[in-house]
Amino acid sequence: MSDVSRSPSSVVEDELRLPRPPGVIRRFWSRHHVLADVLIAFVCLVFSLVPATTIGTDAGGADPVARAWASAVITATVVAACVLLVWRRRWPTAVFVASLVAATAYLLSPVAVGGPLLLVTSYTLAVYRSTRACVVGLIIGLTTLTTVAIGLSATGTISVAVAANAVVGEAILALIGALIGVNVGNRKRYLEAIIARSRQLLVERDQQAQLAAVAERARIAREMHDVVSHSLTVIVALADGATATEDRDRARAASGQAAATARAALHEMRAMLGVLRDETAAPDAPLTPVDDDTVPDAVAAARRAGFPVSLHIRGDASAAPRPVRLAVARIVQEGLTNAMRHSPYASTIDVTITATPAQITVDVVNDGALAAAEPDAAIAGYGLRGLRERIDHVGGVLQAGPEGDGRWRVHATLPMTDAREDS
Structure with missing residues (x-):
């Protein structure tokens, strides 16, 4: 009973094995992507500013002035990077560079601190640019971050433990975001390619249908000409002969032959139109019977x-x-x-x-x-x-x-x- 009561559309979907449509939440965020980006920027701002504000109250024995300057630089950099997150879909590369600058600014802290900016921006780079752009960006970004950390630790600005913890922490977050982004981005681009191909196939199908209609009209016109032209030529010749002769018997015979020719042409026309109305006939089937010579x-x-x-x-x-x-x-x-x-x-x-x-x-x-x-x-x-x-x-x-x-x-x-x- 359940199979009988199902709608035709659901049966077609089962046969095609189409994926389930997105849920209510996903449809909402897809329609309000600006609101989603603002919320993401706000969350990143909160989780990134908390470490920056704790630097000033650090009790690790560092110079208070240095801690204040570090806190100010990190805060300004983080705020700018989080504001740019609102346009992450439009400028994924610029947002990734800004988050890399913020991660470098975290190295000025006397303690190991960090935020989720590289996690979000590496994901954005993989989804809205390409997998290759994400890999190249991570290699350049993490190499730059490691080089700066080694330089700061060599000059004694920060300790080796702080530099190592900061680089490892940012690298782990960036790799996690990149892996998720590559998966989502590849699926997104795959679906876009399928949709584009489907649209192209629809256009090609319409073009083929138009070409087939033009060819069919030409074929029908050719058949109509063959049937009508020959029969009418014979009828005209018989009618002229019947008009020209003064012999009533010959004129009557010519008129009878003209009528017989017209009937034969009408029969052939009806047979041809019958084939045109037959939906089971092949598209290139002859429009007139050819069994008889x-x-x-x-x-x-x-x-x-x-x-x-x-x-x-x-x-x-x-x-x-x-x-x-x-x-x-x-x-x-x-x-x-x-x-x-x-x-x-x-x-x-x-x-x-x-x-x-x-x-x-x-x-x-x-x-x-x-x-x-x-x-x-x-x-x-x-x-x-x-x-x-x-x-x-x-x-x-x-x-x-x-x-x-x-x-x-x-x-x-x-x-x-x-x-x-x-x-």
């Missing part, structure tokens, strides 16, 4: 429109993959459409399909081309442009252009295997 249908439609089309098939192209067979059908369809549209007085339109074990060659040649354009201009048309994209998709090569004497040729070479399967 549409090449004879395209040739028959052009013949019904009154164009002298001859079809020659050499070899067996049925072993080719579906995308290749669909490309062959579209090449023939587009070649016949261009011939009917731009060569209305053509005397011959030859369609030749040659299949070998390695490749399929398609040739659509017609005469009677009117004002033959340059090859680049022809390929710039929507039909041939879409045809070139389709052939490039299966790894083929398309050539289209005039051959002289008013002849126009569409020549395509396609591999017998789909290029996408080879890759």
